[in-house]
Amino acid sequence: MERYDQLYRLYEEFDTERxxxxxxxxxxxxxxxxxxxxxxxxxxAEELRAMREEIRSAYAAGGETFAELASLATRxxxxxxxxxxxxxxxxxxxxxxxxxxxxxxxxxxxxEIPRETLHLxxxxxxxxxxxxxxxxxxxxxxxxxxxxGLGNELVHSGSVSVVYEAGTxxxxxxxxxxxxxxxxxxxxxxxxxxxREIRSRVLSAAPExxxxxxxxxGNEFNVTLKPNFETGSDRAREVIDEGLVYLLDLLEEAVxxxxxxxxxxxxxxxxxxxxxxxxxxxVLAASDARPDADATAVPGPLSALFERIDVAYYEADAAEVGxxxxxxxxxxxxxxxxxxxxxxxxxxxxxxxSDLRVMExxxxxxxxxxxxxxxxxxxxxxxVRSTDDLVFDRGDAAxxxxxxxxxxxxxxxx
Numbered sequence: 001m002e003r004y005d006q007l008y009r010l011y012e013e014f015d016t017e018r019x020x021x022x023x024x025x026x027x028x029x030x031x032x033x034x035x036x037x038x039x040x041x042x043x044x045a046e047e048l049r050a051m052r053e054e055i056r057s058a059y060a061a062g063g064e065t066f067a068e069l070a071s072l073a074t075r076x077x078x079x080x081x082x083x084x085x086x087x088x089x090x091x092x093x094x095x096x097x098x099x100x101x102x103x104x105x106x107x108x109x110x111x112e113i114p115r116e117t118l119h120l121x122x123x124x125x126x127x128x129x130x131x132x133x134x135x136x137x138x139x140x141x142x143x144x145x146x147x148x149g150l151g152n153e154l155v156h157s158g159s160v161s162v163v164y165e166a167g168t169x170x171x172x173x174x175x176x177x178x179x180x181x182x183x184x185x186x187x188x189x190x191x192x193x194x195x196r197e198i199r200s201r202v203l204s205a206a207p208e209x210x211x212x213x214x215x216x217x218g219n220e221f222n223v224t225l226k227p228n229f230e231t232g233s234d235r236a237r238e239v240i241d242e243g244l245v246y247l248l249d250l251l252e253e254a255v256x257x258x259x260x261x262x263x264x265x266x267x268x269x270x271x272x273x274x275x276x277x278x279x280x281x282x283v284l285a286a287s288d289a290r291p292d293a294d295a296t297a298v299p300g301p302l303s304a305l306f307e308r309i310d311v312a313y314y315e316a317d318a319a320e321v322g323x324x325x326x327x328x329x330x331x332x333x334x335x336x337x338x339x340x341x342x343x344x345x346x347x348x349x350x351x352x353x354s355d356l357r358v359m360e361x362x363x364x365x366x367x368x369x370x371x372x373x374x375x376x377x378x379x380x381x382x383x384v385r386s387t388d389d390l391v392f393d394r395g396d397a398a399x400x401x402x403x404x405x406x407x408x409x410x411x412x413x414x
Contacts, residue, residue: 003410006059007082010066011075014055022048023071028119062413073406077399081406084369084388091411092368092404094341095124096332096358097397098350099135099142102373105395118149120401125154127408130339132346134163134328136320136354138218139171161339163331166322166354168221170331172338181334183326184221190258191308191323197254198223198321202247210246213239217318223247224320237316244280244319245289248273248311251321252302255309259301267291268298272306279313312353328354329361344368347404349397351376359383371400 010016022044029041048071055070056063069078085091097103104113121131135142142162146155154160158174170181184192202223203216213235217224225243227236252269256262267289274281275295284290298306310327312320336344346368348358355372356379362368363383371390372380384391392399 003082003413004079006066007078010055010070011078013058014070015051016070016075019048019051019055019071020074022051024116028115065409065412069406069409072409073402077403078406078410080390080403081408081410084403084407085410085414087388088345088366088369090345091408092129092345092347094130094132094336094339094344094346094368095121095404096132096134096346096348096362096368098352098355099133099137101351101375101394102349102355103397105373113145113149114395114398116398117401120398120405121150122154123405124401125150125157125159128159129408130159130161130341132161132163132332132335132339134332134335134350134355134358136166136224137164139164139169139220140218143171159339161335163328163335165219165222167327167329167331168219168322170334170338172335175338178338181338182220183330183334184323187323187325190305191325194251194254194258194305194309195221195223195321195323197257198247198250201250201254205250206246207242210239210242214243221326222320222322224318226318227316232316234316240314240316240319241283241287244283244311244313245270245287247319247321248280251306251309251311255302255305259305261299261301263299263302267293268302269306269311271295272298272303273311277311277313279315280311283313314352328358332358332361347371347400349400351380353377353379356380356383359387363387373397 025044026041026048052067052071055067059066073081103117125131133142133146139162142164143155156173161170161172163170168184170183171179173179203211213229214225214227217226225240225247227239229235229239248269255269270284270289271291271293272295274284274290281290308324310322310324312322344367346362348355348362348368349371350358351373359370359380360383362370369388369390370384371392372384373394374391375394381391390400390403
């Protein structure tokens with residue numbers, strides 16, 4: 001109760017809202033050449049110092065930590081941080097963050113990472129907390145916007161890692177020979193040959209309408225069809241639905257060649273993946289492309305390889321073939337190894353099924369907490385709400401970052 005009472009006093013007796021406004025102004029809007037603006041910034045900085053000193057003086061122990069906490073987090077964020085500390089008894093020591101529709105959102109942030117979010121990430125970095133960006137995007141795309149948003153020095157500091165293409169590779173600048181790990185090169189010949197064959201034919205063998213309506217994302221390993229139309233539009237949905245069916249048939253041919261099985265094309269991949277994924281089943285049914293067969297009828301050698309290959313469908317966004325042996329969990333484990341995080345307690349933030357695997361992994365290993373935006377997939381939201389209920393508004397990842405900063409400050413008081 002002592003810590004609860006101390007927090008209650010902090011937010012009851014002090015004008016923490018005004019303190020945070022000064023902190024955000026001073027941090028996010030540095031002084032400029034304009035004399036008027038410079039004087040305004042100096043005045044805010046002085047008010048900030050005075051208010052922090054008032055809080056420091058009011059607490060016999062931990063005054064600096066309470067002043068920092070009040071300047072960073074709202075009452076709700078601080079008490080959520082306290083609840084997390086009561087539940088787990090430790091601070092977050094690594095961030096594992098999805099990008100699209102998590103750190104940034106087309107619905108709220110014009111698909112840019114907000115300035116406040118970037119600033120909070122630098123605060124974690126300055127506090128010695130490693131950052132793992134975990135995304136389905138290509139490495140070059142991620143490197144570009146990270147350097148633009150966080151700066152070249154931070155990205156190449158040795159404490160930032162990028163798990164890209166949903167776990168096919170890990171890039172951790174500043175670690176010599178371990179800087180770039182191509183995890184897909186560790187897969188066996190059957191899987192690598194299957195993917196080489198799919199990639200070599202995916203566009204050249206595609207129907208003309210599909211070739212004109214989509215493009216191949218520049219992945220190093222995964223084979224991903226993206227629409228040449230606005231993501232989420234009706235035309236994007238049509239071409240990705242068609243692309244999914246095409247990829248399934250192409251996968252069946254490649255797997256039959258690798259397994260050296262002489263079977264007539266019979267929609268076996270469609271049958272297998274429809275049984276495994278309700279979304280794929282729905283798309284095939286709507287396209288009148290679902291064979292009238294049971295998954296148990298799929299020839300054994302084909303089924304064995306299908307079990308090792310993942311087909312993912314993202315409505316009006318992408319159709320993708322990847323390896324089940326490579327996912328975000330595998331990538332995160334590799335990143336933590338390179339970063340030297342031996343006993344992780346992570347904040348995992350994400351919105352999709354691939355992020356859910358990481359959330360379930362940290363839950364199973366008592367290695368962190370999970371958070372998601374309120375528009376995340378149903379399975380992700382079910383998991384997050386059943387654990388610590390860390391759900392934030394779309395485009396407002398900063399809310400959760402501030403909550404975890406509060407948790408970490410509270411942990412300092414122990």
